[in-house]
Amino acid sequence: MRVLLPLLLVAGMVGCSAESPVSDSDETSSSQGPAEAPAPTSRVSPLKVENDEKDARPAMDDDPGGSNGTLIGRWKERGRSVEAIGNQGIPYHQIVRYDEKTGRFEESMTPAFGKSQSRQATWDPSSKTLTTRQGRQVGVFKRVDQDTIEITFTTSDGKDVKEKPAVSVPGQRLTPEQITEALELRIGQWTFHTMPTSGQAAFLAKRVGSADDAEFDKRYREFDLNRQKIAKRFGSRKRAKKNAYQPSLVLKGHKGKITSVAWSPDGKKIASGDSGVFDDEFKPLPASVKVWDAASGKELRTIENPKIVAYSIDWSPDSTRLAIKGGGFVSMDGEQSPGTLSVVDVVSGKQLISVEAASGNLFVGEAVAWSPDGKSLAAISGEDVVVWAAATGKRLRTLKYAETDRSVLSICWNPDGSRIAVGCDEEFVEIREVSTGKIVKKLQGEVGLKIGNKTIPYPALMLLVESVSWSSKSKWLASSSSQKLKIWDVIKGEALWTFDDAAKHLAWSPDGIKLTGATTTSLGMIKNASISVWDAKSGTEWKKFEAHEKGVTSLAWSPDGTRLASGGEDRGKGFLRNLSTVKIWTLSGRTKPTAKKLTAKEAAEVMAWEIGKWEIRGQAMPAEGQPRAMEMTMEARWKVEGKSVDYKFTLEEGGKTVSYFGHQDYNAAKGVFVYRSKWGENPETTSHSRYDPVTRTLRGQSVPTAPSGGPTTTTVTKRVGDDRTQQKLEVREDGRLLYSHETVSTRKAH
Incomplete structure (x- = not known):
């Protein structure tokens, strides 16, 4: 069996009707495709595949419609995914892979004109049939023989307008042989021909040649050249300038808003946590933590807990464990279940410890930080800061704030693990000795605007220190509120630099020289949609670029200081829909990669x-x-x-x-x-x-x-x-x- 899926995908994705919903997948539209142009439709629609029966069909020579298009497909990863180049009036590039979790095939299509789209399809190995559904359009792809597929499209009664891909056998998972069998239907060169039908549309797909890398590469270059020409002609200069700084990798898969991103100290993995989401029936879906391969972007593991609604994460110094702080779910009657702090083995997924930890507050959510020596964990627990033993979960120290007039908003360890900086309200940062719990230093920024001899107080909400980060240089500590960003000389107890930026999610580069944070866009329209990088030595802004259209929610440096991971939200497809992504940025310039000698x-x-x-x-x-x-x-x-x-x-x-x-x-x-x-x-x-x-x-x-x-x-x-x-x-x-x-x-x- 060879080309079933390409056709199926091709037809289904290029031929979407205007009412068909569009998925959240949009890998290339911002950087390669036109900013506003809608994807054009084609005469070809979804596809299906095989059965042992030989149905009557017109001979190719009698085909009244002639050829409607072509497709060439080859393995992208043998037995797991295929890629294809097709043309139904508009050239397009497709990738199809099997999702082991859902038992469905994930299809993505990028046309030369318009935005990328994605959808799902199911394969029935007994009848050799592929079924798709997009909006009210149902596609059935039936293999007639080794080189022939019949494709028919019908329209449902319209009562169920939501996209619900049909599943031939609920919960069925395919064997590796069955996956290969289905994916092989996309391999080779194919042509499409119209057929008479009483339904919406029907096509006959004929394989006319085998896969040819030279021909595939030629068609891909033609497709890419067409896409570039269209982007150049229709993409606005303003958008091109806005998106001039592009991520090297985009990770998609989170349903809820991303709340935390962390890069493993060995540089090989990235972890990200989200806050969960409500489905279309307004039922809560659990928050999740995902672990990704930092080089390929492949999702390695997902961790979920139905009682948790938001996550904060941090890696152990040896890169083998994840500390996960989760906030408890709030029921409809206002009751909140307990939050948790757990440590998970990343390789096996086994939970090593779990202790009850009160949920964080409204402004900062959850927060957890691993001590530099890997022996302790600090987290915001309710109105206090608590330190636990990482191996046993035993509570070692509580830095109490519940009975004071201070509110805890952010925390971080100093490089030697002896102290914790606590960001509070009223522009206060308190330095606490972990062994004794004593406050050894207090830092406070401006709390009002001075005009002559008078000081006009700032609103209380502008004085919340929502982010603190300690440089590896030890003497530098960064703090930020809604009105100022400061880099402190901790030894002297005074501000080294003050920036008029409302930065969030501060993170120092590994060399302790560069500081990054989420800031407003250049036009100041969307808060925290950009990433700024400052040089602590010169006190200047080194770099600034727009990162997430709807806001940056977390930042983390790679251990070699050459890349930056950002979690955030972009505009999704559909009214009021956001797309949660993790983006990897390669930073060039004065931040140089650290060289590693190979054995x-x-x-x-x-x-x-x-x-x-x-x-x-x-x-x-x-x-x-x-x-x-x-x-x-x-x-x-x-x-x-x-x-x-x-x-x-x-x-x-x-x-x-x-x-x-x-x-x-x-x-x-x-x-x-x-x-x-x-x-x-x-x-x-x-x-x-x-x-x-x-x-x-x-x-x-x-x-x-x-x-x-x-x-x-x-x-x-x-x-x-x-x-x-x-x-x-x-x-x-x-x-x-x-x-x-x-x-x-x-x-x-x-």
Whole structure:
């Protein structure tokens, strides 16, 4: 069985009627597609598949409608997902994968014109039938033989307008063989033809060829070029400027508002927690904590508790456990169930400890922080701050505020774990000694506006210190309220810098120099929709960019200080609908990545991965002149196994086949890969590269060959699968771009 799903998806997603609901998936619309343009419809609609019976159908030669479109599909990840390029008047790119949790296939489609869409489909292995439902439109895809699928569409009675994908067997889960069987129906080259029908529409899909990587890549380039042209023509300059800073990764899956984001200290995982949500019948759905792979964005684990409505999370210093602080659910009669503090083993999902902890307050919600030595946990519990033993859950210390005139709003540990900073009302930050509970220092910002000899008090709500964060430099502490952001010199007890920014969710970079926070947009219209980064040494704003259209709710740095994770909400599809996302931002400039030297074994593994025959395709973009297509092959083989690799590049130049050569080994002393190459009559060039095992990225820069310097070449090569890489290359001289290219390399043989 081969192409069922592509068709099914194609027809269903390109042919949505105007009344069909649109899902929350919108990976590319903000950065690649037109800002406002609606997705156009096509004559083709949803699809279905096979049965053993041979139904009567018109012969292809008698097809009155002719071909309505084409599709080519191939494996994205064998046995798990496929990707396809189709054209039903509008080119589109599709990805289909099986969701083990729901037993359904998740389909996403990105047209060259319009916004991305997604939906679900179900496969019945007994009848070889795929069924979809979008709004009132029902699609049935039936395989007639190995290379033929009949597709019919009907309209429901209209009583049930909500999208409820039909499930052939409720709760049924498919075996790996059945998943492969269904997904294989998307592999190959297909054409669509109209058929007579008494229903809404009917089509016959015929497979006319096998999957061909060269043809697929060609059609993908055509699709991408069309999408770029449309975006350039219809996308407004204002929106292009607004979205100039783009995330490198967007994580979707949370139903409720994201309340907390945390990056594991080893840099490999990201955890995020949400506040739960109400369904269409206004019934509460539980809050959840999700753990993601930081490099690929794959969801690794979901943790839920039906009695919890909001979460705050923090990683243990060894990256093996998560501390989870949950607020209790409030019933309709106003009763609130107890909150909890638990520690979970991330690998097994096993709960190691769980203790009752009162829910946080209205302004800050939940808050939890792991001590630097990993032995203790601090959290806001009701009106107090409580410290527990991380291994046993035993209460070690209570920093009492319930019987004082102070309100607890935020907490953080100092770098050596001996003190806790507590953000309070009236612009107060109190420094508490953990061993004794004593207040060792009080810091207070401005509480009013001075005019001459008089002070006009600020409203109380503007004086709530909702965020505190301690720099790894120890002497610097940041605090922020609704009117000011301050960086304090804790030793002197005075403000080092004061910014007129109402920042939230403060977080220091690992080097203790950069401070980031959620701030208002440049127009001040949407509060906390932007991310600002300040330099504590100079007291200046280093960077600011818009991050989440409806607000940023949490921030966390990667351990190497090169990336930033933000949780927040964007505009969803539909009236008053928001989309909760975690976005990963790569920060360039003065914040430099920390280099890691690889062991001899790790370096050998990096080089071994490149061994084989590769096909390289892409686009060359000289600064002066027109872009042109790039095509070449590369063969990598060991020169000395485990130590050095030889490369041979072959391409067409001036009607002739020419070859160039390169050589790479690893300099263990410097921790860099040294690559030397010779192209034609040009002098030999040398570049040094460092490999990041977390992001699977190799970053390289050419070594000057003359005292005067000359052009500098930089490369970023990232693995995007088991047999594929993406590379971006730039050649600059005195800061001026001379040449660049972007390529995709696909391994054809080992």
